[in-house]
Amino acid sequence: MRADIVVLPGDGIGPEVTAAAVEVLRAVGRRYGHQFTLNEHLIGGAAIDASGEPLPAATLSACQRADAVLLGAVGGPKWSDPKAKVRPEQGLLALRKGLGLYANLRPVQPHAATLGASPIKPHLLAGVDMIVVRELTGGIYFGQKQRSETSASDLCEYSVEEIERVVRRACQLARGRRQHVVSVDKANVLETSRLWREVATRIARDEFPDITLEHQLVDSMAMHLIAKPRAFDVIVTENMFGDILTDEASMLAGSLGLLPSASLGEGKVGLYEPIHGSAPDIAGRGIANPCGTILSAAMLLRHSLGLNAEAECIEQAVAAVLEAGVLTADLAPAGQAVGTRAVTDAVLAQLELPCHIPELRD
Numbered sequence: 001m002r003a004d005i006v007v008l009p010g011d012g013i014g015p016e017v018t019a020a021a022v023e024v025l026r027a028v029g030r031r032y033g034h035q036f037t038l039n040e041h042l043i044g045g046a047a048i049d050a051s052g053e054p055l056p057a058a059t060l061s062a063c064q065r066a067d068a069v070l071l072g073a074v075g076g077p078k079w080s081d082p083k084a085k086v087r088p089e090q091g092l093l094a095l096r097k098g099l100g101l102y103a104n105l106r107p108v109q110p111h112a113a114t115l116g117a118s119p120i121k122p123h124l125l126a127g128v129d130m131i132v133v134r135e136l137t138g139g140i141y142f143g144q145k146q147r148s149e150t151s152a153s154d155l156c157e158y159s160v161e162e163i164e165r166v167v168r169r170a171c172q173l174a175r176g177r178r179q180h181v182v183s184v185d186k187a188n189v190l191e192t193s194r195l196w197r198e199v200a201t202r203i204a205r206d207e208f209p210d211i212t213l214e215h216q217l218v219d220s221m222a223m224h225l226i227a228k229p230r231a232f233d234v235i236v237t238e239n240m241f242g243d244i245l246t247d248e249a250s251m252l253a254g255s256l257g258l259l260p261s262a263s264l265g266e267g268k269v270g271l272y273e274p275i276h277g278s279a280p281d282i283a284g285r286g287i288a289n290p291c292g293t294i295l296s297a298a299m300l301l302r303h304s305l306g307l308n309a310e311a312e313c314i315e316q317a318v319a320a321v322l323e324a325g326v327l328t329a330d331l332a333p334a335g336q337a338v339g340t341r342a343v344t345d346a347v348l349a350q351l352e353l354p355c356h357i358p359e360l361r362d
């Protein structure tokens with residue numbers, strides 16, 4: 001198949017991890033006979049430096065025309081002055097909004113080989129397989145912002161329709177899994193959460209009688225996620241809760257550098273990015289873990305191009321590399337870490353081997 005993929009490396013370790021994922025996509029294209037066109041564009045701090053804008057019009061229109069977008073990360077100390085007029089992160093938010101990507105899928109599946117890298121006891125982690133569906137274009141991120149000399153405010157707003165569509169997406173996903181959805185809110189305090197709970201209850205009851213829906217307050221959810229992670233299948237929540245809970249959930253897998261994501265809407269184009277940021281503390285040293293971005297490329301093949309088998313092959317290759325103990329410093333025992341290049345090469349070598357008959361799934 002032919003596919004036009006826009007690559008947005010961004011800032012910090014963004015270019016390092018997207019370069020790894022691009023090599024993997026090229027290798028998959030060669031091996032399975034697909035023509036992937038991969039074109040880079042500017043976003044974030046790199047775009048501010050070049051043009052003064054975090055999301056140049058040329059980048060947005062290239063993304064709108066593409067079949068899919070692969071992004072590294074944006075932001076960093078260079079652009080973090082609280083008085084700055086533009087910020088790299090605004091570019092990413094405008095891209096998500098501009099493409100209508102309201103559902104951010106963040107799967108969390110610890111690998112057997114790296115259970116020891118997690119601060120959580122291994123017996124709690126075996127068999128953990130959850131997916132967080134984070135609402136991505138509403139809530140406090142996008143409400144009106146105000147600032148005076150003496151105060152500041154960020155408005156948190158949700159419409160019924162915004163809640164309905166993301167809850168539907170979560171329930172549909174649950175149908176292909178264990179038919180269990182936990183909706184996370186703060187309904188004991190927030191009006192938006194009370195609306196969220198009402199709408200989620202109605203959608204599940206009227207449209208998904210086969211799905212069990214439970215509600216959980218976000219503060220106790222932060223605890224349950226660590227105490228009994230196997231209890232969760234699909235989790236659906238609003239924008240900021242989903243952001244925070246998934247960084248926490250990354251510790252189940254052992255590293256923030258392992259988790260991929262897919263951002264989807266009703267349109268044809270999806271955005272794929274690791275859940276981590278630009279990691280300024282390790283940028284430019286060739287030691288970033290590329291697996292979250294490589295696994296995001298696998299999600300791209302599955303969700304935007306329908307190439308389930310190829311996606312599965314990438315996931316198997318990453319699992320085999322972790323199994324073989326080829327690990328970056330975020331996962332490796334002291335003294336045994338290798339760099340981004342070595343992990344990428346190991347994944348590429350694995351992709352040369354026969355891929356087991358892939359199990360097709362959503």
Ligand code: NAD
Pocket residue numbers: 013017072073074075076077089092256257258273274275276277278279280281282287288289290292328330
């Ligand atoms: P971060 O995710 O960049 O880093 C947190 C910690 O995890 C750091 O110690 C970092 O070294 C480590 N880490 C992250 N990714 C890693 C990887 N692939 N391999 C190994 N270690 C990794 O979060 P932060 O430090 O809070 O934020 C830094 C900047 O990134 C900020 O400007 C923030 O706005 C931005 N950010 C961007 C995105 C995005 O573009 N999607 C996401 C989160 C944060």
Ligand code: IPM
Pocket residue numbers: 074075089092093243275276277
């Ligand atoms: C993420 C990031 C972003 C978010 C920032 C950089 C805008 O933390 O993708 O998780 O909060 O959504």
Ligand code: MN
Pocket residue numbers: 243244247275
């Ligand atoms: Mn985040």
